[in-house]
Amino acid sequence: MLLQPRYIALDSAHLIQWADARVSAHAPRRAEARRFELWLERHGYVPLLSLHHIAEMANHAVEAVAAGRLRFLAGLPLVAWIGAPPQGGAGTVVTLIAEEVRAACTAPQASRSEVRDLAKPRLIQAGAGTRMLGAAPEAWLALRPVFAAEAEQARKVVAFTRVGTVDISKKPMAELLNSRLRRGEDLRRQLDLMTGTYAASIAQRADRRIADPDAMAAAFMGDVAAMASPLPETAAELVLRALATQGVTADDITPTSTIGDMLDLGLFRAQLRIAAEAAGVSPSEALLHVQPERIPSWSLVQALQRHLPDLPEREGGELNDTYLACLAAYADVTLVDKRTWEGVRRLRAKAPELAALLGRVERLPRFEQLAAVLGE
Structure with missing residues (x-):
């Protein structure tokens, strides 16, 4: 041995x-x-x-x-x-x-x-x-x-997170929270534009084994639209509602926080819950002790x-x-x-x-x- x-x-x-x-x-x-x-x-x-x-x-x-x-x-x-x-x-x-x-x-x-x-x-x-x-x-x-x-x-995750089609990670959270919500036809046009942008980027730079970039982009943006429904009164309400699903609250946002900071924190806390359950640790204890x-x-x-x-x-x-x-x-x-x-x-x-x-x-x-x- x-x-x-x-x-x-x-x-x-x-x-x-x-x-x-x-x-x-x-x-x-x-x-x-x-x-x-x-x-x-x-x-x-x-x-x-x-x-x-x-x-x-x-x-x-x-x-x-x-x-x-x-x-x-x-x-x-x-x-x-x-x-x-x-x-x-x-x-x-x-x-x-x-x-x-x-x-x-x-x-x-x-x-x-x-x-x-x-x-x-x-x-x-x-x-x-x-x-x-x-x-x-x-x-x-x-x-x-x-x-x-x-x-x-994995091909889908890389296509939407590592190709860099729409990168707003360095944008201040304060700017996002104070932005204007699009509604109606204005919102539909914006979603269509983003769908086309993603589809083109996937076709050009993502894994060649992705059979239908248009369908993948449309499905992704459909999920985004569903998550935002029903639209609240303000952008701040929409952003905080989305962050809350990953365990991030308004108290976590500082004056210097960027969108990337909050997305990373949300992803970490979502994975922390999964890891804690797998380890037999209570999620609340993990949240308290684990950075x-x-x-x-x-x-x-x-x-x-x-x-x-x-x-x-x-x-x-x-x-x-x-x-x-x-x-x-x-x-x-x-x-x-x-x-x-x-x-x-x-x-x-x-x-x-x-x-x-x-x-x-x-x-x-x-x-x-x-x-x-x-x-x-």
């Missing part, structure tokens, strides 16, 4: 390469997979996985290929995964944040790095691949429709979103890549794609205190190059 294992969080692409090499028709590829496995064992590295990895392994268009990749994971003799007790099954970034929230509530004075250190022993489970996936890994194939729906939702800057994974997701390069196409996979990068706070080595690596590089330069949470982060085209990159 490894007394002090070193955790290595592989990118999903590298896991897939490794799995495919294992069953390759070409002997040299199979040999590369075997050499990699011996290298991991010799240097005490244990692959660290999450449900995000499993979903991507299972999401291949050909079910037989997906089944083979799941069997590969189940066949690993030793693997670690994010999965808090008592269930201990493979978890997601929500699992990370839930355990960090639990730790922050248990130790209200703990710093961000101390919260990470308190959460880590409960978060990382280890054992054979069959303990993570079960004795019949093919059973996970039943979740393929769920994984596909989540991938589609956004004390939660490592939340801080990393928000910072990476700001620092990722603005590429011509913003793919849905960007969301998962950001979540997987959070493993860098718990792993000794984390492999990421080129875009995420650049985001981490910028993060290290712009936010060194947050970056200090991270282990080594590397990018490489092929899994078999890892030994050379690490110099071991």
Whole structure:
């Protein structure tokens, strides 16, 4: 048994390469997979996985290929995964944040790095691949429709939050609260204009797998209109009503608050409620003791979103890549794609205190190059 294992969080692409090499028709590829496995064992590295990895392994268009990749994971003799007790099954970034929230509530004075250190022993489970996936890994194939729906939702989230079509984040809240409400035909024209703007932006810059940008934009703006109905007397009433659904009140707004500040706070509090319930902590206790800057994974997701390069196409996979990068706070080595690596590089330069949470982060085209990159 490894007394002090070193955790290595592989990118999903590298896991897939490794799995495919294992069953390759070409002997040299199979040999590369075997050499990699011996290298991991010799240097005490244990692959660290999450449900995000499993979903991507299972999401291949050909079910037989997906089944083979799941069997590969189940066949690993030793693997670690994010999965808090008592269930201990493979978890997601929500699992990370839930355990960090639990730790922050248990130790209200703990710093961000101390919260990470308190959460880590409960978060990382280890054992054979069959303990993570079960004795019949093919059973996970039943979740393929769920994984596909989540991938589609990720494309939608990125399309509306990271393409930058309508950016009012730096606008002062006071200006929004004192603005004039549009009504009737004036409102309809504005909604139509915004729908067209979103549709054009999605078609030009969002994930190419989005089949109907017009329909997606129309559905989104329809939801916005429904949320605003019935229209109150003033813009302030409408804004405060929307913020209240995420746990933000007028008392949270300061003279210097921007729209982006309040949207971030609302998103945090909405996710805090989910994480608290998952951790068995009362939402009121979490709200009392937990500030956004004390939660490592939340801080990393928000910072990476700001620092990722603005590429011509913003793919849905960007969301998962950001979540997987959070493993860098718990792993000794984390492999990421080129875009995420650049985001981490910028993060290290712009936010060194947050970056200090991270282990080594590397990018490489092929899994078999890892030994050379690490110099071991």
